Amino acid sequence: xxxxxxxxxxxxxxxxxxxxxxxxxxxxxxxxxxxxxxxxxxxxxxxxxxxxxxxxxxxxxxxxxxxxxxxxxxxxxxx
Amino acid sequence: xxxxxxxxxxxxxxxxxxxxxxxxxxxxxxxxxxxxxxxxxxxxxxxxxxxxxxxxxxxxxxxxxxxxxxxxxxxxxxxxxxxxxxxxxxxxxxxxxxxxxxxxxxxxxxxxxxxxxxxxxxxxxxxxxxxxxxxxxxxxxxxxxxxxxxxxxxxxxxxxxxxxxxxxxxxxxxxxxxxxxxxxxxxxxxxxxxxxxxxxxxxxxxxxxxxxxxxxxxxxxxxxxxxxxxxxxxxxxxxxxxxxxxxxxxxxxxxxxxxxxxxxxxxxxxxxxxxxxxxxxxxxxxxxxxxxxxxxxxxxxxxxxxxxxxxxxxxxxxxxxxxxxxxxxxxxxxxxxxxxxxxxxxxxxxxxxxxxxxx
Numbered sequence: 001x002x003x004x005x006x007x008x009x010x011x012x013x014x015x016x017x018x019x020x021x022x023x024x025x026x027x028x029x030x031x032x033x034x035x036x037x038x039x040x041x042x043x044x045x046x047x048x049x050x051x052x053x054x055x056x057x058x059x060x061x062x063x064x065x066x067x068x069x070x071x072x073x074x075x076x077x078x079x
Numbered sequence: 080x081x082x083x084x085x086x087x088x089x090x091x092x093x094x095x096x097x098x099x100x101x102x103x104x105x106x107x108x109x110x111x112x113x114x115x116x117x118x119x120x121x122x123x124x125x126x127x128x129x130x131x132x133x134x135x136x137x138x139x140x141x142x143x144x145x146x147x148x149x150x151x152x153x154x155x156x157x158x159x160x161x162x163x164x165x166x167x168x169x170x171x172x173x174x175x176x177x178x179x180x181x182x183x184x185x186x187x188x189x190x191x192x193x194x195x196x197x198x199x200x201x202x203x204x205x206x207x208x209x210x211x212x213x214x215x216x217x218x219x220x221x222x223x224x225x226x227x228x229x230x231x232x233x234x235x236x237x238x239x240x241x242x243x244x245x246x247x248x249x250x251x252x253x254x255x256x257x258x259x260x261x262x263x264x265x266x267x268x269x270x271x272x273x274x275x276x277x278x279x280x281x282x283x284x285x286x287x288x289x290x291x292x293x294x295x296x297x298x299x300x301x302x303x304x305x306x307x308x309x310x311x312x313x314x315x316x317x318x319x320x321x322x323x324x325x326x327x328x329x330x331x332x333x334x335x336x337x338x339x340x341x342x343x344x345x346x347x348x349x350x351x352x353x354x355x356x357x358x359x360x361x362x363x364x365x366x367x368x369x370x371x372x373x374x375x376x377x378x379x380x381x382x383x384x385x386x387x388x389x390x391x392x393x394x395x396x397x398x399x400x401x402x403x404x405x406x407x408x409x410x411x412x413x414x415x416x417x418x419x420x421x422x423x424x425x426x427x428x429x430x431x432x433x434x435x436x437x438x
């Protein structure tokens with residue numbers, strides 16, 4: 001979260017990737033860092049070792065898409 | 080008493096009962112009562128160390144609280160420390176702020192580790208730490224109990240590492256009220272090299288080593304009742320249980336003094352004991368394939384250490400001598416009595432010299 005907040009404060013688009021179980025931690029830490037609306041991407045809990053390689057790849061691609069959208073929204077650009 | 084201006088907010092309260100309830104209402108306590116950090120007591124601490132109250136030691140994760148000398152002193156007073164304990168508490172904080180310790184993860188991870196304070200060197204006797212019976216926490220001994228508690232209150236009040244909020248410990252660790260052990264000094268029948276010397280300091284130095292502890296396991300090696308070969312076999316079995324073996328991690332073995340003497344008398348110094356265990360503490364790939372749950376991105380995940388296609392390949396539970404720390408503490412009981420085994424979680428032990436003499 002420190003890195004995310006520092007980057008945003010410097011005008012660099014950034015997204016904090018947060019595993020669902022740590023959502024509360026991330027949001028509370030963002031408040032402590034003075035940026036309660038820091039850009040966070042909360043992704044769901046999973047068990048990669050139980051998922052097929054294809055499913056893991058699909059999940060990663062979905063998260064990557066959301067990261068790109070959030071970064072572009074900070075620059076005002078569109079895909 | 081110094082006239083230095085203090086930065087902390089002042090609260091009024093009628094009496095000790097009023098303060099106690101105020102501390103609970105404001106979340107200043109880990110659940111046990113705390114002492115009021117009066118200006119008189121805090122200034123006495125600050126006067127003892129003679130450091131600027133505004134001096135910043137660092138930022139305590141995850142709450143991003145700034146650990147100044149003043150804030151550390153306040154928590155030390157709340158824990159019941161005497162002024163002469165403050166150099167130990169400050170050194171403990173400095174050690175936890177070393178990146179190697181990974182304080183953010185230690186405070187927040189689901190694994191729920193607890194920083195263990197290891198005190199060694201002349202400070203042990205100078206401040207009267209208990210290094211004998213009941214060495215862990217040193218119940219009933221003020222330096223053990225209050226310094227250990229001060230570290231917890233600092234992590235609680237400055238670092239905001241609180242369960243249900245920013246700490247996600249699934250189970251938690253019983254040491255999360257106070258977790259400290261003092262090493263038995265050489266002149267008190269410890270035949271082995273002090274832990275701070277093994278970690279690069281001089282024998283005459285006083286030191287704090289902070290160990291990010293995931294477990295606390297008492298075990299019986301059978302020393303004195305069986306052969307040394309079998310003692311080591313039992314120790315190996317404890318250190319290689321599959322519940323803490325998905326990745327090679329740092330481990331701490333605390334040997335009771337009589338057992339250390341049995342080994343030492345048979346020609347086993349600490350380095351020989353440690354290095355023999357390092358060689359023995361392995362398990363085959365076929366066993367490791369039955370484990371799971373740890374990300375393969377872990378630095379020393381077992382799949383990075385051997386050929387995963389060779390079921391007979393042996394996986395090390397520790398990668399080098401730094402990852403098997405050994406120290407001597409505890410009562411002068413029969414050598415067959417308990418030893419203790421502690422695993423690290425995420426970070427690694429950090430040792431710091433205490434820059435103070437108490438003379």
